[in-house]
Amino acid sequence: MWSNASWRAQAAEKGLALHYGIITPPVAGHIRPFGALGCELIARGHRVTLLQMEDVRERAFQEGLEFAALGQSDHPPGSLTKSLQQLGALSGLGALRFTIEAVRRTTEMFCRDAPEMARACGIDCLLVDQTEPAGGSVAEYLRIPFVTVCNALALNREPNVPPPFTGWAYRNSAWARARNSAGNAIYDRIMAPVMHVLTGWRRRWGLPAIRNPEDSFSPLAQISQLIRGFDVPRAQLPANFTYTGPLRRPASAEPFPWEELDGRPMVYASLGTLQHGKRDIFRCFAEACAPLDVQLVIAHNGGLDKDAVAELPGHPIAVEFAPQTEVLSRASLTLTHAGLNTVLDSLAAAVPIIATPITYEQPAIAARVRASGAGVSIALNRLNSALVRENVRRMLGEKSWRDRACRLANEIRQSGGATKAADVIETIG
Numbered sequence: 001m002w003s004n005a006s007w008r009a010q011a012a013e014k015g016l017a018l019h020y021g022i023i024t025p026p027v028a029g030h031i032r033p034f035g036a037l038g039c040e041l042i043a044r045g046h047r048v049t050l051l052q053m054e055d056v057r058e059r060a061f062q063e064g065l066e067f068a069a070l071g072q073s074d075h076p077p078g079s080l081t082k083s084l085q086q087l088g089a090l091s092g093l094g095a096l097r098f099t100i101e102a103v104r105r106t107t108e109m110f111c112r113d114a115p116e117m118a119r120a121c122g123i124d125c126l127l128v129d130q131t132e133p134a135g136g137s138v139a140e141y142l143r144i145p146f147v148t149v150c151n152a153l154a155l156n157r158e159p160n161v162p163p164p165f166t167g168w169a170y171r172n173s174a175w176a177r178a179r180n181s182a183g184n185a186i187y188d189r190i191m192a193p194v195m196h197v198l199t200g201w202r203r204r205w206g207l208p209a210i211r212n213p214e215d216s217f218s219p220l221a222q223i224s225q226l227i228r229g230f231d232v233p234r235a236q237l238p239a240n241f242t243y244t245g246p247l248r249r250p251a252s253a254e255p256f257p258w259e260e261l262d263g264r265p266m267v268y269a270s271l272g273t274l275q276h277g278k279r280d281i282f283r284c285f286a287e288a289c290a291p292l293d294v295q296l297v298i299a300h301n302g303g304l305d306k307d308a309v310a311e312l313p314g315h316p317i318a319v320e321f322a323p324q325t326e327v328l329s330r331a332s333l334t335l336t337h338a339g340l341n342t343v344l345d346s347l348a349a350a351v352p353i354i355a356t357p358i359t360y361e362q363p364a365i366a367a368r369v370r371a372s373g374a375g376v377s378i379a380l381n382r383l384n385s386a387l388v389r390e391n392v393r394r395m396l397g398e399k400s401w402r403d404r405a406c407r408l409a410n411e412i413r414q415s416g417g418a419t420k421a422a423d424v425i426e427t428i429g
Contacts, residue, residue, distance in 0.1 A: 017045045017046055017047075018046050018047070018124040018125060019046070019047040019048075019049065019121065019122050019123050019124050019125075020038070020041060020046060020047065020048045020049070020123070020124065020125050020126070020127055020425075021048075021049050021050075021051050021068075021118055021121065021123035021125070021126045021127070022034050022038065022048065022049065022050045022051065022065070022126075022127045022128075022129075023051055023052075023110060023114065023126055023127070023128045023129065023132055023134065023135035023138065024050070024052070024128075024129035024132055024149075024151070025103070025106070025129060025131060025132055026052050026053055026055065026056045026080055026106070027084070027273065028059065028273045029151070029272060029273055029339060029340070029341050030129055030131070030151045030152070031050070031056065031059055031060070031063060032063065032341065033149070033151045033225055033246070033247035033248075033341070034050070034063070034065075034127065034129070034149065034151070034247070035062075035063025035064060035065060035249065036247040036248050036249040036417075036418040037127065037149070037247050037418050037421050037422065037425075038050075038063065038064065038065045038127075039063070039064045039065075039249055039418070040418040040419060040421070040422040041422050041425065041426075042064065042065075044422065044426070047066060048065050048066065048127075049065065049066040049067065049068050049121055049123065050063075050065045050066070050067050050068070051068050051070055051110075051114055051117055051118065051121075052067075052069075052070060052071075053069065053070060053071040053075035053079070053080060053106075053109070054069045054071070054072070054075070054076070054077050055075070055077055055078070055079065055080035055081065056080065057069065068117050068120075068121055070109050070110065070113040070114060070117060071106075071109040071113060072113075074105065074108075074109060075105075075106075075109060083102055086098065095358070095359035095360065096165065096190065096359055096360065097190070099360065100190055100191060100193060100194060101193070103131075103132075103194050104193045104194045104197055106132070106134075107132070107133065107134045107194050107197045107198055108197050110132070110134035110135065110138060111134050111137065111138065111197065111198065111201035112201075114134070114138045115138055115141055115142055118138065118142055118144075119142070123142075123144065124144060125139075125144055125145045125146060125147065125425075126138065126139045126144065126145075126146040126147070127146070127147050127149055127425070128146050128147065128148055128149065128218070129149055129150075129151055129152075130148050130149065130150045130151070130152065130154065130155050130217065130222075131151075131152050131155070133194060133195070133198055133210075133213075133216045134198060134201075135216075136148070136216045136217065136218065137198060137201065137202055137205070137207065137210075137216065140205075140207055141205045141207065145218075145220055145428060146218050146220070147218050147220060147221045147222070147223060147424075147425050147428060148217045148218040148221070148222040148223070149222075149223050149225075149247075149421075150222065150223065150224035150225065150226070151225060151247070151340075152164070152340055152360075152361055153226070153340065153361045153364055153365065154222075154224050154226065154231070154237075154241075155213055155217075156213075156214065156217070156222075156234075156236075156237060156238075156241070157184060157212075157213065157214070158234065158235060158236045159177040159180060159181070160172050160176065160177060160180070160232075160233070160235070161180065161232055161234070162176075162179075162180050162183065162232070162364065162367070163180060163183035163184050163186075163187050163364075164361045164364045165183075165187060165360065165361060165363065165364065166183055166363055166364060166367075167357065167363030167364060167366055167367045167377070167379075168180070168183070168364075168367065169367055169370075169371065170232040170233060170367075170371065172233075195210065198210065217238075218240070219240070220240060220428040221240050221242070221424050221425065221428045222238065222240055222241045222242070223242050223244055223421045223424055223425075224241065224242070224243050224244065225244060225245060225246050225247045225340075225344065225417075225421075226243055226245075226340075226344075227243050227245050227408065227411045227412055227415050228243050228411075229372070229407070229408055229411045230344075230347065230368055230372055230408060230411075231243070231368065232368065232371070242420070242421075242424050243415060244415055244416050244417055244418075244420045244421045244424070245344075245348075245411075245412045245415025245416060245417050245420075246341075246344040246345065246348060246412060246415075246417055247417060247418045247421060248325065248345075248348075248417060248418065249418070251323065251325055251326050253323075254321060254322070254323040254326075256319065256322055256323055256326070256327065257317060257319070260317050261295065261317075261330065262295055264293055264294055264295040265293070265294045265295070265332040265333070265396055266294070266295050266296075266297055266327075266330055266331045266332055266333075267285075267289055267294050267295070267296050267297070267331065267332065267333045267334075267335060267392060268297050268299070268322075268327055268328055268331040268333070268334050268335070268346075268351070269282065269285045269296060269297065269298045269299070269316075269334070269335040269336070270298070270299045270300075270301075270322075270324070270334075270335075270336055270337075270339075270342050271300070271301070271303065271336070271337045271339075271358075272301070272336075272337055272339035272341070272342060273301050278303070278337075278358065279303065279304060279308055281337075281356065281383065282298055282300060282303065282304060282308075282312070283311075283312060283313070284383055284384065284385050284388060285298070285335045285385075285388060286298070286312040286313045286314050286316055287313045287314075287385035287389075288385040288386070288388035288389040288392060289314055289316065289388075289389070289392060290313040290314030291314075291389065292389065292392060292393060294332070294333075294392065294396070295316070295317070296314060296316035296317070297316065297317045297318075297319075297322065297327060297331075298312075298316050298317070298318040298319070299319055299320075299321060299322035299324065299327075300318060300319070300320060301320060301321060302320050304318060324341075324342070324345050325345050325348070325349070328345055328346055328348075328349040328351050329349050331346075331349065331351045332351065332396055332402075333351060333352055333353075333354065333392060333395055333396060334346040334351050334352070334353045334354070334375075335354050335356070335388070335392075336353060336354070336355055336356070337355070337356055337357060337358045337362055338353075338355035338356070338357040338358075338362040338363070338365040338366040338369065338377070339362065339365070340361070340365055343355070343365055343369060344412070346405075347372075347374060347405055347408045347409060347412060348409055348412045348413075349409065350402060350405045350406040350408075350409040351402075351405060352374055352375050352395050352401035352402055352404075352405050353369050353374060353375030353376075353405075354375060354376055354377075354378065354388065354391050354392065354395070355369045355375060355376070355377045355378070356377070356378050356379075356380055356383050357377065357379075357380065358380060372404065372408060373400075373401075373404040374401065374404045374405040374408055375395075375401070375405075376391055376395070378391070
């Protein structure tokens with residue numbers, strides 16, 4: 001294991017210009033925050049390289065990062081696209097199981113290929129997404145420091161904190177603690193195939209077994225793009241844990257038909273980059289908004305073809321990609337699957353939220369939306385246009401929703417974002 005002294009000596013020898021490697025899931029929602037953080041570090045004179053399968057090479061370059069390909073033998077070009085297409089057709093536990101299998105295979109890839117690649121690239125420190133358990137083990141094996149970055153909800157466990165794949169409300173009670181413990185046990189069983197792979201590699205590397213999830217988190221620094229005001233009450237976070245708020249780059253110049261906005265209250269709808277194939281949900285949103293005096297903007301990320309767009313009620317503005325932060329700066333309400341990036345971007349713009357969680361941690365994010373008072377949640381099995389319409393009308397007519405979102409927006413503005421996260425990374429130890 002590294003020591004504080006050796007880390008400082010290494011940094012001094014390199015004049016504080018270090019080479020950071022990123023280990024993260026190969027999906028845009030996790031890569032984009034790392035892109036913002038990486039660009040901040042690059043602006044300070046460091047190098048930053050994304051280590052992943054070949055399919056994300058172009059994404060890394062778009063984010064301004066260097067790239068090193070892993071998984072040439074078992075993750076050939078095109079495999080990620082096929083996997084994401086299969087995932088887009090799934091919901092609930094089916095999507096979770098599919099994702100666990102994908103994580104198992106990428107864990108194998110990271111453990112097998114990342115150490116050699118990190119040595120070849122001269123990586124000094126790893127920035128590891130908390131949802132990729134292999135990253136910390138690779139760093140331990142290489143005897144280099146690593147920083148845990150929570151681009152999703154923090155996985156740090158506490159007795160009163162519901163598991164991140166549930167929509168359970170926070171409760172400080174004995175029965176809630178028992179419920180949470182049972183939920184975590186279920187999660188551990190689901191994750192067993194991943195941990196089996198990781199345990200095998202740690203044994204091969206002569207590293208001690210991981211006893212609990214916290215063993216895979218950095219002892220030096222843990223960074224979360226949440227803000228404290230949007231998290232559940234926390235009492236046991238480690239001293240090295242920092243809320244930085246959303247990790248974002250400056251506004252992009254992505255094209256958008258701004259001239260089509262007609263001045264009515266704008267409702268923004270997005271299902272992110274993994275659930276964008278849920279056409280029935282987009283249609284439900286359109287049916288809900290069509291009779292109202294609002295203008296619906298849909299960012300479908302390729303989930304709707306021209307015929308599907310033409311058939312949407314109310315003729316909303318529908319684009320494949322939207323400059324999300326800029327569009328939200330003009331929005332009055334967001335309709336979303338409760339993906340964390342869309343939720344945080346909405347709150348940063350003081351835009352209230354109607355969340356319809358589909359899978360993964362989305363139910364837990366929707367629970368935080370409810371608890372914050374900045375939005376409501378509609379379960380997928382209850383989703384219908386009449387219910388969405390009722391909530392759109394109510395939330396646009398009551399100023400209190402925007403006021404509560406404004407309070408969170410103020411906290412986000414003061415949180416520091418990628419600048420604060422880079423400060424933490426540069427001063428670890």
